[in-house]
Amino acid sequence: MKIKLLTLALMSGIALAACSADDTDADMAATTPDPAMTDPATDPMATTPDPMTDDSMAAPGADMDIVANASNSPDHTTLVSAVQAAGLVETLQGPGPYTVFAPTNAAFDALPAGTVDGLLEPDSKDQLTGVLTYHVVEGSLDAAALTQQIEAGNGEARLTTVAGGELVAKANPAGGVTITDAQGNTANVTTADLRSSNGVIHVVDKVLMPAS
Template identity: 55%
Template sequence: MNLSLRALSVAAMISVASIGGAFAQENPMVGGAAMFADKNIVENAVNSADHTTLVAAVKAAGLVDTLSGPGPFTVLAPTNEAFAALPAGTVDNLLKPENKDMLTKILTCHVIAAKALSTDIVSMVDADGGKHVVDTVGGCKLTLEAKDGKVTVTDENGTVANVTIADVIQSNGVIHVIDKVLTPKM
């Protein structure tokens, strides 16, 4: 028994070392821009041509300092296309100063107060039998699933977002690019 536990521990250390080596690879490009692991979430996001709406929303909500802070954060970053798919006028309405609280709530429903790489997400989903519910900074509950090598995130309203680019390492966490805007239950 002791020998098999030792073998299991060695196998786990080898797996962790292998995963660690994978993270030493360069970050994927996002929105035509290089993403640098030594820069924070905001410093990288402002360079992505695919996230100009998200960056404008983060600025309007007053979240720049928060997302530039030490974290760690996992940000599920909707693309411009994801925002454009919302009903006409939604984004313009949310960016108005009088709607700052609602905008902040929506944006913080895309932030998890931990660094969760795709391997972490898959492990949590597997441990929970196929679905893992996570709380966001904004108080939303998101359901994570992993099937056929793809991760999806479902909000409280049933909107399903696909992770299109995973594991964009930041100095204060990680970004996963998603193809839908997640919203709190209303």
């Protein structure tokens, strides 16, 4: 998109320069990029999110595993650290396939003070493992398949996690999909279908918690 917009901006500049070669102001305007053409915040087309590129885990490597793709995301450093602390790296690098609902750093930061530090303590490894595997569903469940399950379930899909608990997926009236955990907390899928060699990642804006 940015390349196309930049090309249009350059073409406009050439046309203006040809019509007003002696007009210094016009020439300067033609060679100065329009902020609206280069700034995603003011580009009306940029407001439509692309689930494959509109996240910090952008342009994932389909030939890389789930852990490798998450490790390349600056917005999932807490998740990666937790996976390492729980000893789940090898598991999530396995053949799978897996569907992972990946909370952002901000999602972990929103937990009550001390929660993350407590989970990362060596004595809390079993609890941490339970929380993380509660975000993982066996099979590669992309957005299309998830939507089909929601429709087939009369508005909701019940997903059994690797931890053994259940997540409930529903269509969000505002668009997209929501995931509700065993404690009644609801997360939004903010970016879908980040494909990896051993499954698919959906980014969520809250940490999903199993039954206490």
